[in-house]
Amino acid sequence: MRSGVPFVDSHAHLADPAFDADRDEVVARAGAAGAEAVVCIGESLAAADRAAELAARHLGFVAWTAGVHPHDAAQYDPMRDPQAIRERLSRGAVAVGECGLDYHYDHSPREQQRRAFGDQLRIAAESGRPVVVHTREAEDDTRAMVVEAGAAGVRGVLHCYTGSHSLADAALSVGWYVSFSGIITFKKWTDDALLRLVPGDHLLAESDSPYLAPVPHRGKRNEPAWVRHTVERLAAARGVEPAALGRLVSDNARRFFALAAPEPL
Ligand SMILES: [Zn+2]
Ligand SMILES: [Zn+2]
Numbered sequence: 001m002r003s004g005v006p007f008v009d010s011h012a013h014l015a016d017p018a019f020d021a022d023r024d025e026v027v028a029r030a031g032a033a034g035a036e037a038v039v040c041i042g043e044s045l046a047a048a049d050r051a052a053e054l055a056a057r058h059l060g061f062v063a064w065t066a067g068v069h070p071h072d073a074a075q076y077d078p079m080r081d082p083q084a085i086r087e088r089l090s091r092g093a094v095a096v097g098e099c100g101l102d103y104h105y106d107h108s109p110r111e112q113q114r115r116a117f118g119d120q121l122r123i124a125a126e127s128g129r130p131v132v133v134h135t136r137e138a139e140d141d142t143r144a145m146v147v148e149a150g151a152a153g154v155r156g157v158l159h160c161y162t163g164s165h166s167l168a169d170a171a172l173s174v175g176w177y178v179s180f181s182g183i184i185t186f187k188k189w190t191d192d193a194l195l196r197l198v199p200g201d202h203l204l205a206e207s208d209s210p211y212l213a214p215v216p217h218r219g220k221r222n223e224p225a226w227v228r229h230t231v232e233r234l235a236a237a238r239g240v241e242p243a244a245l246g247r248l249v250s251d252n253a254r255r256f257f258a259l260a261a262p263e264p265l
Contacts, residue, residue: 004034004243005034006034007246008249008254009037010039010157011041011098012206012209012223012224014038024058027224029224030223031061034246035061036250039063039064040062044068045066045085048065049088052091052093065098067085067097068099068116071102071108073115073117085120086123089129093129095124096120096124097120097131099132100138101141103138104136117145125149131155133146136162139167143167143171146176147170156171157177157256158178159204161179165197172202177202178204180234181206181208181212181214181230182214182215184230195233200248203234205227207227214229
């Protein structure tokens with residue numbers, strides 16, 4: 001049963017062990033809830049390979065990416081990893097990432113985060129593939145690197161975005177997209193103006209599952225089917241119908257990631 005609210009989950013960690021017991025059921029539930037596609041994020045090379053396997057089992061529905069997360073930048077190997085990412089792009093990964101800067105957790109030294117991120121922006125530039133960017137409490141460095149890459153023609157998305165209006169504006173000014181997660185359904189979310197700031201043709205929605213389950217599932221393991229709640233919240237903030245907002249984020253995701261058209265029902 002389709003819900004009448006279509007969507008594409010632009011960012012799901014379905015390779016995560018949290019889904020080992022029921023990964024294919026999770027994918028099936030996403031489709032039943034209205035998902036037209038799910039982008040499975042390879043936040044490490046090992047995760048990318050598991051994401052590729054999942055995509056092969058759900059051809060045309062699950063797409064996958066390959067990159068090195070800022071948390072793991074300390075282990076990033078500039079001699080080996082760029083080639084490994086390029087090789088996965090040639091095997092069908094639709095985007096580079098997720099990569100970026102996280103100065104909140106600082107799991108890796110900032111210098112190494114910038115190096116890994118810069119290399120991945122260059123891979124996006126040379127491959128023509130878009131880049132999926134994670135940024136937290138690293139606004140000045142993110143702005144500088146995103147604006148430089150964007151000016152050089154790199155297309156990207158700020159995923160699970162909760163940052164300032166000015167960083168969103170800077171990314172939008174170079175043609176980038178902004179993706180919102182279930183965080184916008186939480187009671188503590190107050191920045192609806194940010195949800196209205198992003199132009200309709202540069203807006204994406206995501207689960208970031210298994211993390212950040214939206215209300216009314218908050219605290220549970222998240223899954224792509226629940227992006228519907230985030231779409232409904234976005235629609236309410238923007239004063240449009242959920243189905244229309246869902247159509248918009250689906251079309252945007254398909255264009256951004258160059259996904260195939262959905263199967264006819
Ligand atoms: Zn992230
Ligand atoms: Zn992520």
